[in-house]
Amino acid sequence: MKIKNIFKIMILAAFSLILTACTNETKNVQAKQDVSNKAITIKVPIVSNSGAVKLSYSENEIKSMFTSLHLEGASKDWSDNFSFENVKIEVPTGSYETKNKDTFINLDNAPVERIDLSKSSQIGLYFHEISVIYTNANIEHSALVERPIDVVLLNHYTGETEFFNLNTVDFNDEATTTWISQKLYEMNIAALQKDAIFEELAPIGSGDEPLEISREGYEHIVSNYKFDNNQRFDESYSSLEEFIDGKEGICNQFAYLYKLYLDYHEIENRLAFGNFKGIEGKVDHVWNEVKINGEWISVDTTGNGFGSGGTYENYFVSHYSSV
Template sequence: MLKRIIFLVIVIVLLKPTYDFGSKLVSDVNVLLNENNINIQDATSEVLSNVSSTAKDTIVQTASTITAVDAKLPSSVETTEELAEAFYYHFSRWETDFEIRYDGSTTNIETIIETAVEEAANRDQYILGHLADRKIEFEYNQFGANIKVHQSYLTNAAQEEVVNEKVAAILATVDPASLTDFERVKFVNDYIVKNTEYSEETSASPHSAFAIVQENRGVCQGYALLALKMLQAFGVETKYVVGEVYTGGHAWNLVKVDGEWYHLDTTWNDPTPDRKNIVSYGYFLMNDEKMELDHSWIQSDYPSADSNKYAFMAQVDHAYEVDGMIYYSNVDDNNRLYRLDLNTGENTRLTDSRAQYIVGYSDWLYFSNYSHGGYLSKIKKDGTEESIIYKKEVNNLFVEDGSVYFNTDSGLKKIEL
């Protein structure tokens, strides 16, 4: 006599908390006459064909993929382990409807199926993070069972191919062998933050990595899953973490840098509302002690993060990195302009001026000077020869083709350097 049983498994989709990274420093000032001998050009209608690394990046599609699924469909499914292998085979191909024949004792068939599903899902955290509603029906007798599965995902096989292609294109812009673990993690954090706006308003699921790479929008789950995929492709050991913050469910990553585990929350490193190319490092390579101040998770499920080596990164805002140096607005010192030597750890204040939207060209740094009304200023990288070059509040600076571009209340402007 055959018995028929149906059960459902639902994967809860996470929501990103509303998080105010802090007040933006803005001074209300009167516009003064420009006393500098420079040429200010209106760039509002100019088409920027090749955006620099300080501006929003355009992802180029390629025909390559990151990894090939190495699962194999067992020819005979007779144990829980083989059943898990069969489930993983179908999950890894993003298949929605499939059947599995199980030949073996069915005394604890429900437990066998549940164990196999859990083992298959946990085999790949990227796939696990994209699993959605699941319906399983099975007919069985004492000798075996016919198992029918309907599995839905936050994405599909075609979309995942796009993710693979775009991630390959992103990582192809750098040489992983030339980067340290720290630099690899920073590259991924910076790329995701610069190219993503936190939003639930997406065509694809905002919880998927696909929405992030295709629409440049998404929520914490998408941020963390894309970070997982990019970092693993970079050779950085990474975990996908599911936990809680004050507004509810949340997702982020654990990463191993030089043998030590650290927390990385790319979502909370992305200021809201979106600040274009500005990257925060308030949740970059944090230890458990700091992270648990506003995040909670089942710590026994994940490796411990005890190192405080990179705690200094929390003070970094509006960062511009070049030649092993980070020039940044120091949130612990009233947003004054600092220089951090990544090789020696030496940290130097360059000026008493409060700086935001920092960019560089040749020997010079350019920034919005909020000690002087947000005016466009420049200073040499050694901290000398500081001056105001445009007496009007500016923001969202970037450099391209020998010019510095900036927004004003009258539109996009540029100065040739």
């Protein structure tokens, strides 16, 4: 690991102490009362960096959502003899199914929202809201309860999904976005310290100029790695260590591996997300952009070229883990 990178990790550790907005502090949730019907609706806001999120709730977890509430002016009778049969779930940006009273939710139908972190930095996030509704004749007044934000982050380096609860209902959009951006940056730093990744990247890049080093990394990846069409529609996600070991993967793994290579050599870079020209619909491709002599050059290590600008449309860039 370069001394500069180690110094950056020390700075990151100090900066992370500032993020005290995401602590274990809890707040009493105030219910908005309404007498139009006898139901309690819990809104569960979810934000993610992935367009495909899978969640599951057991019967006890759903029951706890309601029985743990303390609604002002409401008697406790409504929560006695809780019945899962009286629960209804609404998922506007996805679907769900119930098996043996376990609920499985698939969030895969939200558009990506491009959030500006600064004039030159963006991040793509997906926003969802699940409604869990419980009806019971003993409920005196209907109530709408807004839960704290759940953050679901796909770690593109490990392939794992991580869950966080921000524990406050007034955590504003700007603070949430900044927190997510910082968390993704931490994942990037952690990946650079993985032995398998470090050993793969360190021997590459013997040139002196950013353009030469960038091309050498590009040539190494396109010569040694294959695009695996079988994984393209696979809902599982392989880690970069598995990608390095098997030498096959999809665009995400190609782009994130090349990104780590550029970060290791301290070459300014960013990820790009979008579509090939003429292909409409969801954002479904990831590639890289490298800053050479003050200009951003598109680089697609899946084999679409070094300097592949003009190939894409409807895309945005992300600085969240660049050097």
